[in-house]
Amino acid sequence: MERELALEIVRVTELAALSAAKWMGRGDKNQADGAATAAMRAMFDSVSIRGTVVIGEGEMDEAPMLYIGEQVGNGQGPEVDVAVDPLEGTELVAKGLNNALAVIAIAGKGNLLHAPDMYMEKIAVGPALAGQLSLTEPLEKTLKRAAEVLDKPLSNLTIMILDRERHRERIETLRRVGVRIKFLSDGDVAGAIAPALSESGIDMYVGSGGAPEGVLAAAALRCLGGELLGRLLPANDEEYDRCIAMGIKDPHKILTMNDMVGTDDVIFAATGITPGEILNGVRYMPNLRAETHSIVMRAKTRTIRFIQSSHYLPNKQLLQETYI
Numbered sequence: 001m002e003r004e005l006a007l008e009i010v011r012v013t014e015l016a017a018l019s020a021a022k023w024m025g026r027g028d029k030n031q032a033d034g035a036a037t038a039a040m041r042a043m044f045d046s047v048s049i050r051g052t053v054v055i056g057e058g059e060m061d062e063a064p065m066l067y068i069g070e071q072v073g074n075g076q077g078p079e080v081d082v083a084v085d086p087l088e089g090t091e092l093v094a095k096g097l098n099n100a101l102a103v104i105a106i107a108g109k110g111n112l113l114h115a116p117d118m119y120m121e122k123i124a125v126g127p128a129l130a131g132q133l134s135l136t137e138p139l140e141k142t143l144k145r146a147a148e149v150l151d152k153p154l155s156n157l158t159i160m161i162l163d164r165e166r167h168r169e170r171i172e173t174l175r176r177v178g179v180r181i182k183f184l185s186d187g188d189v190a191g192a193i194a195p196a197l198s199e200s201g202i203d204m205y206v207g208s209g210g211a212p213e214g215v216l217a218a219a220a221l222r223c224l225g226g227e228l229l230g231r232l233l234p235a236n237d238e239e240y241d242r243c244i245a246m247g248i249k250d251p252h253k254i255l256t257m258n259d260m261v262g263t264d265d266v267i268f269a270a271t272g273i274t275p276g277e278i279l280n281g282v283r284y285m286p287n288l289r290a291e292t293h294s295i296v297m298r299a300k301t302r303t304i305r306f307i308q309s310s311h312y313l314p315n316k317q318l319l320q321e322t323y324i
Contacts, residue, residue: 143157144177
């Protein structure tokens, strides 16, 4: 893939973030998600790709745009798989909480897992622990192994996990072992990426979250040298059959990075909507300007760019609001 694509994709996540940010704290997650989705879809028309959405807002009959199978881009560039989450953390924006992101991952055609919309068990780590841990071992053993590899006492390990009732047993194990816990209210992608960024202070991410979000996080971790292991958790026969229909022969298989994002180049971009561990949120400034903070990464080069942009809002014709 052309390296220029990385900066083009950031322009798409920036516009989605700007569109969603105006709904921060207003209690309407659907309006926020709709604004981000419409902006992202419109901006894709300027990107030189022949893209197919493999992870998006749902099936064609469920989503009016950015649905699975939709063609995006101006049709003049490489054929690519596209995974999007225009607003990762709808509740976060609605409630004015941290860690909401606009996210895109792009890889060569056929490389991104067409992940069904269901839960996935996950363990995500940074470069130091990549290849060192297993999803099949008991959590207590995994934690002890991580402490050994990182050369720190268990009490100094910091583990991130979504604050959910389904994680009760895991949380009890974490507390019994004595590690530090950082809870997330939402924001599965940001949580899984955090261990690969030293400034986050997170050593490991565990628990279950959305499968599509797992693929997006895996794309970022490929660029960062980290690792995500996953296992789909079909809740019933219908979800199991859906996995089979989507080409996943063994829905209970441990999914590696290669399974989720392939072995070729991957580009990942995200723009902060609300502040978080990784990125600052959209900030509205005087003189009809807004600032965005983004990250864009490419697996082939392992280059990581943080981009702070200042936008003159009246010139953003695709934004669904008048700023003058």
